[in-house]
Amino acid sequence: MRADAFDNTRAAIVGRTVHAMELTAVVTGAARGIGRCVVMRLRAAGYRVVAVDVSPAVSDLAEDGRVVPVLADVTADAAPGAVVGRVVAEFGRLDVLVNNAGRFLRRPILSTTDDDFDTLLSVNVRSVFRLTRAALPHLVETRGCIVNTASISGLVGIANQSVYAMTKGAIVQLTRQLAIECAGAGVRVNAVAPGAVDTDFTAEARKADADPAASLAVTLANHPIGRMLTPDEVARAIVFLAGPESAGITGTILSVDGGYIAR
Template sequence: MDLTAVVTGAARGIGRSVVTRLRAEGYRVVAVDVSPAVADLAEDGRVVPLPADVTAAATPDAAVARAIAAFGRLDLLVNNAGRFLRRPILDTTDDEFDALFAVNVRPAFRFARAALPHLTDAGGCIVNVASISGLIGVPNQSVYAMTKGAVVQLTRQLAIECAGRGVRVNAVAPGAVDTEFMAEARAADPDPAASLAVTLSNHPIGRMSTPDEVARAIVFLASPESAGITGTILSVDGGYVAR
C-alpha cells in the first residue's frame, strides 16, 4: 500500500531532501513551501507541490485536504519549515521574537492538529525538525533556541498524548547542516570564514551534516524499523552535544 506524507519547508535544504528520500521509498508527498520553487518537485503525480505560507491559518487544513483528495490517506507529517536568527538577546526586537515563533512553532502545532485525525486512522507518524539549539545553550541564539525548545517539548507532549491513538511522534535535532539556509546565515556574519571554522571545530566529525543525512534519519523515524520509538529527539549533529 502506498503511503502519503505532508512535508513543510519542502522547496530546499532538508525539506527537499526529505521529499526526494520519501519519493524513493515509495511515498506520495504533498510538498508545502512559500517559495514558488516548490513547483519544481512535481513528479509523475506522486509529488504534489502546494505553494503556500505555513504561517497562514488556512494552510495546514489545505495541505491535509490536498493529501486526502489526491491520495486518499495521510501517514506521515514532517514539520520542517523554519527560520534562523542569530542575534544577542539585547539586540532582538519584539517583532523578531514574534516572527520567529510564528514560523518555527505555531505551524508545527497547527499542522499536527490538522493531520492527527487522519494519522490516527492510518496509525501514522509525525516527525518534527528541531535543533541542537533546542537542547543546549548556544551563544546569540536565544530566541531561535526558544523556538526549537518549544518544538522539542511539543514532540514529547504529542508523543504521550497520541500514543493511545496509535500515532508516534519524534523529532530530529540537527547541528550545522550544509544548506543554503546555513550559508545565508553565515554570509551575514562579520567574518564568515572564522564563523565556519568555529562551526566545524564544534562538530567532532569535522564537518557539517548533509541534508540527506538528516532526511535519512527522518525517514527512519517514520519507518517500521522504529516502531518502538516515540517521544525521542534524535540528534544528527556529528557529535556536537556529546562533547
C-alpha cells in the same frame, strides 16, 4: 530460515506493503535543503508526497503525480486546512507528517526585535502546532506518525540564538508531550535535532557575520566530525523515524549533529 534470506524476504514484504497501501506524507519546508531531500527519499521509498513551501521552487519537485507541490505559507490561518485537505483529496489518506519548515536567527537578544520574535514563533512553533492539530485525526485513522525538525539549539545553550533556541526547545517538548498524548491512538511522534547543516539556509545566515570565515571555523571546531552535516544525512534520519524500522520508537529526539551534544 537463514538471516540473509529472512532479511530479503522481509524487505520484499515491506516493499509490497508500501506499494499496496500507497502510503502518503506531507513535508513542509520542502523546496530546498533538508526538506527537499526528505521528499526525494520518501518518493524513492514508495510514498506519495505533498511537498509544501512558500517558495515557488517547490514546483520543481512535481513528479508523475506522486509528488504534489503546494505553494503555501505555513503561517497563514488557512494553511493547515488547505494542506491536509489537499493530501486527503489527492491521495485519500495521510500517514506521515514532517514538520520541517523553519526560520533561523543568530542575533544577540539586545539586538532582537519584537518582529524577529513574532516571526520565529509563528514559523517555528505556531505553524507546527496548527498543522499537527489539523493532521492528527487522519494520522489516528492510519496509525501514522509525525517527525519534527528540532535543533541542537533546543537541547543546549548556544550564544546569540536565544529566540531561535527557545522555538526549537518548544518543538523538543511538544514532541515529547504529543508522543505520550497520542501513544494510545497508535500515532508515533519523534524529532530530529540537527547540528550545523550545509544548506543555503545556513550559508545565507553566515553572510551576516562580521567574519564569516572565523564563524565557520568555530562551527567546524564544535562538531567532532570536523565538518557540517549534509541535508541528506538529516533526511535519512527523518525517513527512518517515519518508517516501519522505527515502529517501536516514539518521544525520541534523535541528534544528527556530528557529535556536538556528546562533547
